[in-house]
Amino acid sequence: MISVGIIGGGIGGLCLAQGLVRAGIDVHVFERDEHVTAREQGYRLHIDPHGSAALHECLPEPLWNAFTATAGDPGTGGFGFLDERLATMCLVEDEVFRGGLTDPARGHHAASRITLRRILLAGLGERVRFGAESTGFERLADGRVRADFADGGGAEFDLLVGADGAKSRLRRQLLPGAERVAAGAMGIGGKLPLEGRDWLPDRLTGGLNVVMPPRDFLFTAVFKRRRTTEEARALLSDDVTAAGLDADELFGGLEQQDYLMWAFVLPAGAADTEAGGAELRDLVLRRAAGWDERLQRILAESRPETINAFGFQASTRPRPWSTGNVTLLGDAIHSMPPTGGVGANTALRDAANLCRALTDAAAGTRPLIDAVADYERQMLAYGFEAVDVSMSRARQATAGRLARTGARGFMRLCGTVPPLRRAVFKSSWTDAETARPQAA
Numbered sequence: 001m002i003s004v005g006i007i008g009g010g011i012g013g014l015c016l017a018q019g020l021v022r023a024g025i026d027v028h029v030f031e032r033d034e035h036v037t038a039r040e041q042g043y044r045l046h047i048d049p050h051g052s053a054a055l056h057e058c059l060p061e062p063l064w065n066a067f068t069a070t071a072g073d074p075g076t077g078g079f080g081f082l083d084e085r086l087a088t089m090c091l092v093e094d095e096v097f098r099g100g101l102t103d104p105a106r107g108h109h110a111a112s113r114i115t116l117r118r119i120l121l122a123g124l125g126e127r128v129r130f131g132a133e134s135t136g137f138e139r140l141a142d143g144r145v146r147a148d149f150a151d152g153g154g155a156e157f158d159l160l161v162g163a164d165g166a167k168s169r170l171r172r173q174l175l176p177g178a179e180r181v182a183a184g185a186m187g188i189g190g191k192l193p194l195e196g197r198d199w200l201p202d203r204l205t206g207g208l209n210v211v212m213p214p215r216d217f218l219f220t221a222v223f224k225r226r227r228t229t230e231e232a233r234a235l236l237s238d239d240v241t242a243a244g245l246d247a248d249e250l251f252g253g254l255e256q257q258d259y260l261m262w263a264f265v266l267p268a269g270a271a272d273t274e275a276g277g278a279e280l281r282d283l284v285l286r287r288a289a290g291w292d293e294r295l296q297r298i299l300a301e302s303r304p305e306t307i308n309a310f311g312f313q314a315s316t317r318p319r320p321w322s323t324g325n326v327t328l329l330g331d332a333i334h335s336m337p338p339t340g341g342v343g344a345n346t347a348l349r350d351a352a353n354l355c356r357a358l359t360d361a362a363a364g365t366r367p368l369i370d371a372v373a374d375y376e377r378q379m380l381a382y383g384f385e386a387v388d389v390s391m392s393r394a395r396q397a398t399a400g401r402l403a404r405t406g407a408r409g410f411m412r413l414c415g416t417v418p419p420l421r422r423a424v425f426k427s428s429w430t431d432a433e434t435a436r437p438q439a440a
């Protein structure tokens with residue numbers, strides 16, 4: 001029997017824990033937050049075919065059903081590239097965006113970060129310890145590894161997984177040379193509830209959009225649930241209870257509101273990341289002067305407490321290391337700016353791949369360290385590819401006026417030449433063929 005310790009109860013760590021429990025592997029998660037609601041905020045997450053396949057593979061069926069029921073559809077209106085007057089420069093049709101795939105396990109979902117975390121925690125019970133801040137690890141003579149915690153305690157495992165996010169302590173100890181660099185861009189994001197906002201243009205409520213003015217960049221997406229919490233509860237609570245899960249706990253903490261999420265991308269240093277929401281809102285409104293008045297209204301009517309600024313950073317490729325009994329997943333190894341919308345999806349993909357590797361090792365089909373080495377080899381390849389794509393999008397979003405003029409011209413060309421549009425966009429979003437269906 002293999003025992004696995006996971007540092008970090010975020011998206012990747014919890015998905016791995018769910019998969020390992022499903023596979024009958026002994027697992028414990030250590031999360032620094034004091035309790036589950038310590039950071040109950042956050043934006044909509046776009047879950048792509050890789051993220052969907054991983055969730056489908058790792059979650060027990062009632063939780064997967066709860067995920068698809070409580071998530072939203074990203075919209076059937078495809079992906080729009082608009083100018084600042086809301087004129088469409090290029091519309092990537094839904095069939096290109098989704099690649100014609102209708103299976104939810106290989107599809108796109110708009111998920112609430114709050115709801116997703118609740119679902120990922122469901123049923124893990126005492127396997128997750130809150131208020132457990134990892135301070136490092138020590139390899140033991142018997143081949144095991146001990147995780148140390150700030151409260152002076154420790155716990156021993158066959159494998160320790162650092163899923164402790166972009167500022168990972170485990171990465172600093174395991175790979176002291178692995179650095180993160182500034183991405184040259186930053187983001188300011190906010191939320192506008194959809195209720196009572198009939199003036200929002202259909203284009204903005206019906207799909208994903210990027211507004212590309214002569215400078216800056218605005219991403220918009222809606223979180224519109226397929227079912228309200230009450231509907232999801234009525235539909236699923238029997239299955240949830242039958243699976244031994246607590247329906248009150250699961251459905252009690254879900255996101256209750258539909259909203260439009262916006263993210264303004266601007267050059268690094270253009271705003272103070274510590275500034276309050278009202279100050280950030282004023283700043284984006286100044287930068288959006290002259291834009292369509294509905295875009296300005298979205299910014300103006302977003303409540304300051306929903307508005308935050310983020311500096312963008314990215315991991316650099318680490319030098320090769322020899323695989324041992326400590327490994328990393330998600331942002332802990334390959335953090336990236338959110339401009340690609342794939343950080344969480346890549347963390348989920350890691351979780352499913354590592355889970356599969358550990359399931360093989362637990363079944364005795366290969367040694368644990370070989371299985372982890374295979375996981376690391378693949379993870380580094382697709383993980384840093386995702387970092388590169390996200391970095392290049394961050395650069396495009398903050399490019400100078402000349403480059404932006406060229407990009408706008410190219411978008412208009414893609415808008416009028418369908419074969420070019422399909423060639424340019426198909427591979428970026430419909431990579432579903434490589435997203436694995438549920439393991440047998």
Ligand SMILES: Cc1cc2nc3c(=O)[nH]c(=O)nc-3n(C[C@H](O)[C@H](O)[C@H](O)COP(=O)(O)OP(=O)(O)OC[C@H]3O[C@@H](n4cnc5c(N)ncnc54)[C@H](O)[C@@H]3O)c2cc1C
Pocket residue numbers: 007008009010011012013030031032033043044045046047132133134135163164165166168169189310329330331332338341342343344345346347
């Ligand atoms: C504004 C914004 C929008 C985004 N949108 C998207 C999107 O649409 N799609 C997408 O795929 N990605 C998106 N991302 C990226 C995504 O949020 C991250 O890539 C993802 O959360 C990484 O998951 P993770 O499990 O690796 O780390 P995290 O989710 O950050 O989890 C790490 C966990 O470790 C815990 N921890 C940290 N240190 C310790 C310690 N010492 N001891 C114990 N616990 C510790 C933390 O408290 C946390 O719970 C977005 C990011 C931002 C900022």
